[in-house]
Amino acid sequence: MSDPSQWWQTAIIRMQPGEIDIRGEPIQQLIGQIGFVDMIWRMVVGGTPSAEQSQVLEAALVAAVDHGPQAPSVSAARMAATCGVGLNNALATGVNMLGDVHGGAGQQCVGLMRSVLGCVDQGASIEQAVAEVVGAYQHQVDAFVPGFGHRFHRPLDPRAQPLLAVLAATTDGAIDRRYGPVVLAIQAFVSRDKATPIAINIDGATAALYGALGLAPELARGMFCLSRSVGILAHAWEQMQQGGRNKGPLPPEYLWTYTGPD
Template identity: 35%
Template sequence: MRIGKQSNPYTAIATSDAHSITVRGRDLCHDLIGKIGFSDYFWLLVIGQPPSDAQRQMLDACLVSIAEHGLVPSVQAARMTLAAGPDAWQGAMAAGLLGMGTVVAGSTETAGRFLHQVLQDATDGDLEAAAQDHLTQLKIDNLKVPGLGHPQHAGGDPRADRLLAICDELGLSGRYVGVLRAIASQAPGIMARPLPINVSGAIPAVILDAGWPLEALKAVPLLARAAGLSAHLYEESLRSIGFIMSHQADQAIDYDGALSGRETRGAEDQ
């Protein structure tokens, strides 16, 4: 991204005048509102063209698969923020989305870029050789394999299995699903442990094969988790657990720092 003087002062997303609002070349009120579903609109907004039926189904499946994931750190951050400021839904939502890093949810982008790199390095289309080279380097560097492994679903992430099955059924599986499967087939032998495909590996493979741009990959988990966070924030506003979580943290985490003189004397007196 260029910083400083810009040479292309244009946007192709939306414009308006006194009589109409245009989004991606379509009249918002006459062509879109009430006539298009939100997933179709999301695709249209990002890419500029509406999705095919198969593309929409694949996007919907990805969004549904990760919209909700329990009380992960990003959800806890959002709920505790709302507990501390009940009028600050926007702040609580932002806290949750900002907590989506390379470990939780943002791992989708990491895996997608890894798949893309392996594909680019596949000489003459040899996915197996490229996968082997990259996995070997990860082992040398003592790094995890993006998109593989799960602490709970060691026998296979059911969300990933379902997404890949849908992609096959829709006829969308292509290079990215192919390279993911090549990596998954070789990883256990090279890394010497079970490494099933997880949902963060399946999502980029299926949605990139569906035609979604790599540069906008993070938008998919962000939109999905915004829906899940909305549910948690609504529940938090009705029956708050934010301070309960905070209290549990106080109880669960022991202090191992230096003691003050007063604390030391108190311990000796006992």
């Protein structure tokens, strides 16, 4: 290109000597004036969220910060911290564990709920749309529906109800509150043959909030990663204070199962 300044193009930040503008607003007018959640919205979505949009986003971010050392991302970060790496390396190790299986269900759930609402927009009831969309999904993906069921929290994930209550209490017309009834309808559908309802897990509950805010499915995963990075940071830092060297996934006296030749 003849003009190197065109190599990168962004609407996010403008910078000159002595000037930093974030989406058109001087940074000095943002510092001390807006909260971090509103800054996340400004950076990722653009503009200023309404009070209720900010409240919904903050609730979702708060709810997903941590789930203990048994979570692969957290345990990996703690193991990394015992290997002599820096805090940023331990943090990156944990965040890089968040993929399609661990950390990606929220994105998948938003996509599923969007498909349900697409059918609703064409005249189907929520229950009809769920039966069609989720039924087809179950048939294709061997019955696993992202956002539902939890190996530890049975039959209730304690984070789900407060999150859905935050969404239900909103009145802002820019928030699509249909995602609340949709996630409940999916829960009823996947639990139809069960003695107790299958839990709406953290991915399903936050997906309802991110969908209601109009965020793309990919951003649901990005927001989850942003939220969980707080817990990963806390665990990595705690492990550094505790010490320990080269801690693996099991105590030394517990060996793996060998399946090779004698």
